[in-house]
Amino acid sequence: MLTSGFKKMLAELLGERVGFDVPMAAHTSFKVGGPADALAAPADSRQLIDLMVMLEDSGVDWFVLGGGTNLLVKDSGIRGVVISLKQGFSKIKAEKTGRDSVLVHAGAGARLSALCRYALENNLAGMNFALGIPGTVGGAVIMNAGTGLGTMESVLAGIDVLYVPDKPGTVHGSRVCFDYRGLVWDDSIITEGGRAPIILAGRFELEPAGDRDQSAEAESLQAWRRQSQPTGLSAGCVFKNPSPQIPAGKLIDQAGLKGLQIGDAQVSEVHANFIVNLGRASASDILRLTDTVRQKVLKAHGVELEPEIKIIGE
Ligand SMILES: Cc1cc2nc3c(=O)[nH]c(=O)nc-3n(C[C@H](O)[C@H](O)[C@H](O)COP(=O)(O)OP(=O)(O)OC[C@H]3O[C@@H](n4cnc5c(N)ncnc54)[C@H](O)[C@@H]3O)c2cc1C
Numbered sequence: 001m002l003t004s005g006f007k008k009m010l011a012e013l014l015g016e017r018v019g020f021d022v023p024m025a026a027h028t029s030f031k032v033g034g035p036a037d038a039l040a041a042p043a044d045s046r047q048l049i050d051l052m053v054m055l056e057d058s059g060v061d062w063f064v065l066g067g068g069t070n071l072l073v074k075d076s077g078i079r080g081v082v083i084s085l086k087q088g089f090s091k092i093k094a095e096k097t098g099r100d101s102v103l104v105h106a107g108a109g110a111r112l113s114a115l116c117r118y119a120l121e122n123n124l125a126g127m128n129f130a131l132g133i134p135g136t137v138g139g140a141v142i143m144n145a146g147t148g149l150g151t152m153e154s155v156l157a158g159i160d161v162l163y164v165p166d167k168p169g170t171v172h173g174s175r176v177c178f179d180y181r182g183l184v185w186d187d188s189i190i191t192e193g194g195r196a197p198i199i200l201a202g203r204f205e206l207e208p209a210g211d212r213d214q215s216a217e218a219e220s221l222q223a224w225r226r227q228s229q230p231t232g233l234s235a236g237c238v239f240k241n242p243s244p245q246i247p248a249g250k251l252i253d254q255a256g257l258k259g260l261q262i263g264d265a266q267v268s269e270v271h272a273n274f275i276v277n278l279g280r281a282s283a284s285d286i287l288r289l290t291d292t293v294r295q296k297v298l299k300a301h302g303v304e305l306e307p308e309i310k311i312i313g314e
Contacts, residue, residue, distance in 0.1 A: 001079065002037045006058055010038055010081070013050055017041045017087070024073040024082070024313070027065060029134060031233045032283045033073025033313060036082040039065075043088040045168060045200065052165035055081060056193070063312065064198055066139025067111070070235050072290075074313040075283045085109035085138060089200060092118045101205050103157060108138030108199045112145070115204070120214055124206035126155045128217055132225040134236075138199040144178040149221070153178040157205040161189075161197035168200070181240055181308050230268040232276035238290055239273055239305040248305055249273035252293055255300040262289040287311070 002010075002020075010018045018040045024033030042048040055062050061080030065071075089107035092115055096103040102124055106115045112133055119127040129150030133140065141159060144151050159171045177184040185196050239248040252258070252272035260267045261278075263285030268274040275286055275293075294305050 002060065002081075006060060007038070009054060010040065010051075013054065014040055014042065014047065017043060017047075022082070024068070024077060027082075027084075028068035028071050028073055028235070029233060030072060030235050030277050030281075030283075030286065032075070032277060032281055032286060033071075034075045034077030034283075036063075036078040036080075038081045039084060040081050041084045041087045045162070047088070048083070048085075048162065048198075048200075049166045049168075051081075051083070052162065052198075056165040064138070066108075066142070067135035069135040070139060070143055070309055072235060072283055072286055072309050072311045074287070074311070076314045078313040083198075085198075085200070086136065089138075090114075094122070095203065101207055104204045104206055105201055106137045106204060107201045108136060108141075110137045111135070112137055112140045116218075119206055120218060123209045123214065125209040125212060125214060126150075126204070126206040128214065128221060129154075131218055131221050137202050141199055141202050142183050143181055144183055145181070151178065152202075155204045155206060156202055158203040159199055160201040160203075162200055163189075163197045164193070164195050169197075171197075173203075228271060230270040230274050230276050232268070232278070234268070234274045234276050235309045237271075237273045237308050238275050238293075240308045242303050242305070246303070247273070248297075251297050251301050251303055251305070255293075255296050257293055257296060260289065260292070262292065265289045267293060283313075 020038050021035040022039040023035050025031050042051055063082050065082050065084050086109040089109040092106045092110050094102055095105040112130055112135055116127045116131050129147050133145050140152050144153055157173045161171055162168050175186050241247045249272040257267050258272050259269050264278040264281035265285040266276050266278055268276050297305050
């Protein structure tokens with residue numbers, strides 16, 4: 001819980017840009033999750049730095065929220081301050097234009113779909129793999145989001161970061177490693193307190209598409225998504241694929257778990273690696289269903305599934 005003195009300091013710094021006891025259900029695609037003690041949306045880097053210094057000085061915990069599309073926030077919510085960059089860090093612009101490539105700078109709080117649209121509108125190739133992935137640029141970089149057609153790793157040239165609490169910097173793409181649905185920071189990048197930096201923006205190296213028909217490709221990718229994924233409330237794939245040859249969804253389907261329901265949480269009938277909130281699910285319904293699926297897949301196939309979604313809060 002935040003003290004009243006700390007709340008007052010937050011309100012003085014951020015004015016209307018901070019809310020207290022904010023239900024996270026309103027900020028996640030699962031539409032579940034209890035209240036965050038505070039939700040702060042700094043207007044710019046200066047305000048973010050002042051906020052981070054304040055948080056570090058007072059030892060208050062914090063969490064950076066993207067679009068909340070890969071998160072399961074537990075029912076009692078999040079203690080400390082949740083930081084959203086969606087308002088102050090969402091500009092997208094071409095930074096450098098060469099003959100063979102264009103460097104596009106996108107704020108961490110921009111929607112990934114806006115970056116894809118920017119690429120299409122400017123006839124730049126490279127982002128189509130990400131069409132239809134919800135969430136923000138920052139969340140997509142942290143998750144190395146992607147599909148069979150590509151991942152963020154394939155286009156990311158560099159990252160603007162804030163070394164908490166107060167040192168902005170740039171990390172070249174070669175200094176971060178990616179793995180399947182994750183980014184691994186080089187040890188030298190982790191700050192003294194053991195926290196990874198906050199991503200402020202990404203630089204994406206895209207190619208002029210020339211005569212290639214990008215919109216036809218985009219339409220067929222969107223159609224594939226509409227056909228193969230549920231449209232209900234979810235956080236995308238719940239589990240990582242154990243390997244490219246063994247999709248988690250296939251293991252769950254073969255274990256006969258499609259349609260399995262706990263409370264209002266259900267293993268999707270359309271794609272077995274999605275859990276959908278049928279309307280009134282709680283985080284604990286989803287967690288119990290996730291555990292049940294994991295146990296049954298282990299029993300049926302001897303394979304331990306690892307969550308792709310991030311489970312946070314208390
Ligand atoms: C219908 C649906 C379909 C999906 N399809 C796909 C798919 O095809 N491929 C795929 O990869 N994913 C998919 N997802 C999952 C999800 O959309 C991606 O993982 C997405 O990139 C998460 O971005 P986000 O902004 O919502 O991040 P969040 O869920 O808000 O956060 C994810 C993690 O990133 C961290 N984070 C976010 N922003 C920052 C920042 N600026 N600095 C530091 N840390 C940060 C958070 O702290 C958290 O740890 C899907 C989800 C849904 C609901």
